[in-house]
Amino acid sequence: MNTFNKARNSFFSLLSVALLFGLTISLHSAPMAGVHDTRTAVQYDSPAVVRIISEITGSVVCYSCSSSGGNVYFPAQANNYYYTYVSGSGAIISPDGYILTADHVVDATNNIEAQNAILQLAEQDYATTNNISLAEAQAQFQQYASDMVVTAQVSKTMVYMSTSYIGQLQNTAQVVSYQATRIVANSTPDKQDVAIIKIEASDLPFITLNTTSTPNIQDQVTAIAFPGDADYATSGSFIDLLTPANSDVNTLSGLLSPSVNSGQISSEKTQSDGTLIYEVTGISAPGSSGGPVINTSGAIIGFVDAGTDTQRLTYLIASSIVKEYVQQAGVAAQPSGAFMSAWDQALNDYNSANQCHWQAAKTDLQNLKLQYPTFNAIQPLLQTATTNGSGSCSVSGGGPSVGLVALIILALGSAAAGVYYFVIRKNSPSGFRLAGGGTSTTAQQIVNSAPNSPQILADSSVAAPNDSDNAPTDTGKHCANGHLVQDQSAKFCPSCGAPIA
Numbered sequence: 227m228n229t230f231n232k233a234r235n236s237f238f239s240l241l242s243v244a245l246l247f248g249l250t251i252s253l254h255s256a257p258m259a260g261v262h263d264t265r266t267a268v269q270y271d272s273p274a275v276v277r278i279i280s281e282i283t284g285s286v287v288c289y290s291c292s293s294s295g296g297n298v299y300f301p302a303q304a305n306n307y308y309y310t311y312v313s314g315s316g317a318i319i320s321p322d323g324y325i326l327t328a329d330h331v332v333d334a335t336n337n338i339e340a341q342n343a344i345l346q347l348a349e350q351d352y353a354t355t356n357n358i359s360l361a362e363a364q365a366q367f368q369q370y371a372s373d374m375v376v377t378a379q380v381s382k383t384m385v386y387m388s389t390s391y392i393g394q395l396q397n398t399a400q401v402v403s404y405q406a407t408r409i410v411a412n413s414t415p416d417k418q419d420v421a422i423i424k425i426e427a428s429d430l431p432f433i434t435l436n437t438t439s440t441p442n443i444q445d446q447v448t449a450i451a452f453p454g455d456a457d458y459a460t461s462g463s464f465i466d467l468l469t470p471a472n473s474d475v476n477t478l479s480g481l482l483s484p485s486v487n488s489g490q491i492s493s494e495k496t497q498s499d500g501t502l503i504y505e506v507t508g509i510s511a512p513g514s515s516g517g518p519v520i521n522t523s524g525a526i527i528g529f530v531d532a533g534t535d536t537q538r539l540t541y542l543i544a545s546s547i548v549k550e551y552v553q554q555a556g557v558a559a560q561p562s563g564a565f566m567s568a569w570d571q572a573l574n575d576y577n578s579a580n581q582c583h584w585q586a587a588k589t590d591l592q593n594l595k596l597q598y599p600t601f602n603a604i605q606p607l608l609q610t611a612t613t614n615g616s617g618s619c620s621v622s623g624g625g626p627s628v629g630l631v632a633l634i635i636l637a638l639g640s641a642a643a644g645v646y647y648f649v650i651r652k653n654s655p656s657g658f659r660l661a662g663g664g665t666s667t668t669a670q671q672i673v674n675s676a677p678n679s680p681q682i683l684a685d686s687s688v689a690a691p692n693d694s695d696n697a698p699t700d701t702g703k704h705c706a707n708g709h710l711v712q713d714q715s716a717k718f719c720p721s722c723g724a725p726i727a
Contacts, residue, residue: 429564
């Protein structure tokens with residue numbers, strides 16, 4: 227094979243290796259877009275589901291209710307308030323701390339249950355102060371109901387990371403919480419019931435809104451939330467989370483463990499104000515308000531808003547309605563973060579069928595643990611990956627990053643280009659020339675110039691024969707390829723290696 231053919235083959239071999247390597251790594255690094263089953267979707271999303279507790283202060287005024295015609299205040303002491311608490315659920319929707327929830331969880335003016343709780347505290351206070359029964363106090367309050375005004379406001383909202391992020395607690399100090407700094411966007415009372423709140427944190431897990439498909443009747447959906455019934459099962463009150471040091475790890479772990487319930491969309495309805503809601507078979511209970519409801523791809527199709535007394539049906543505010551408030555809050559339409567990229571890679575490797583996926587998952591999870599020390603929920607996954615990946619494997623690690631892949635492909639491509647330039651281009655004429663001194667042209671032009679008349683390309687390592695009358699006389703011998711060899715004793719051509727005739 228002559229020098230030209232060797233160089234050409236080297237060029238295409240390197241180029242093929244570069245492309246094949248790039249394709250292989252690209253397939254290995256496929257994103258989590260392939261989530262298509264409920265188990266994986268819940269596993270992927272659960273770290274971003276949070277419990278929300280709002281502290282509500284309130285008072286009651288009965289106007290012109292005293293014997294002298296004056297106002298009666300509850301509590302009677304000036305500047306005092308009654309305290310009640312509301313628990314709900316939410317979903318982090320961006321790495322910088324924007325959280326989707328139901329407005330009635332964080333806004334007392336939109337929570338009739340919280341206002342009724344303040345009224346009941348006033349009734350109990352009145353009964354105790356006047357040494358009468360609660361029933362008598364309630365009767366008197368009912369008599370003056372039209373003159374009663376209840377004032378309630380949220381004094382503090384706390385957001386708690388679930389055990390799907392922090393893991394089962396080993397001590398009470400492991401509770402991770404943030405105080406909400408503000409309601410960034412929310413609906414007016416009695417309409418749509420959507421709120422976006424903000425905590426001051428960064429690089430958090432998050433769940434994306436469904437924007438690529440429209441849910442259909444009988445689609446399977448899953449709610450991830452903190453129903454109140456689950457609190458009773460742990461013999462604890464969610465108020466224990468406000469002072470975790472005064473509680474115990476088992477109670478706190480129970481209060482921070484979300485419930486996962488799946489059901490089907492049974493109907494699609496539009497409320498009088500134009501709000502789109504989905505009716506879903508019983509997937510939740512009181513306390514689940516604000517909890518995300520996801521499809522099998524892990525995207526939020528809505529959130530739990532209300533339910534019937536029988537808990538047979540749950541009503542969801544659709545993600546198409548939520549989208550308006552997300553835009554109003556200024557949340558990125560396509561959020562991204564380092565944590566979610568790493569978590570995505572770890573789950574890809576963990577759930578993969580590749581030969582070395584356990585070793586790759588182990589490396590991924592170890593890196594996650596190192597970078598995010600409060601992400602303790604990965605410990606069982608890490609133990610499984612470590613146990614199953616204890617054998618030998620030809621490939622290790624969590625797969626090269628996109629940047630590394632690009633560098634490798636660039637290096638191989640550069641090597642291929644180097645072969646082309648320094649061997650092919652440097653050792654060939656400027657364009658191919660027809661034997662016998664034709665005009666300079668390209669290889670494609672040669673092929674198309676005379677399809678019925680085969681052409682012979684001049685060898686790239688020597689000049690084309692000169693047919694002029696002044697051509698020098700050959701004094702040596704010629705090889706089988708026609709090259710002039712001056713050395714009379716040579717048996718093989720020094721240019722191409724062919725035997726000398």
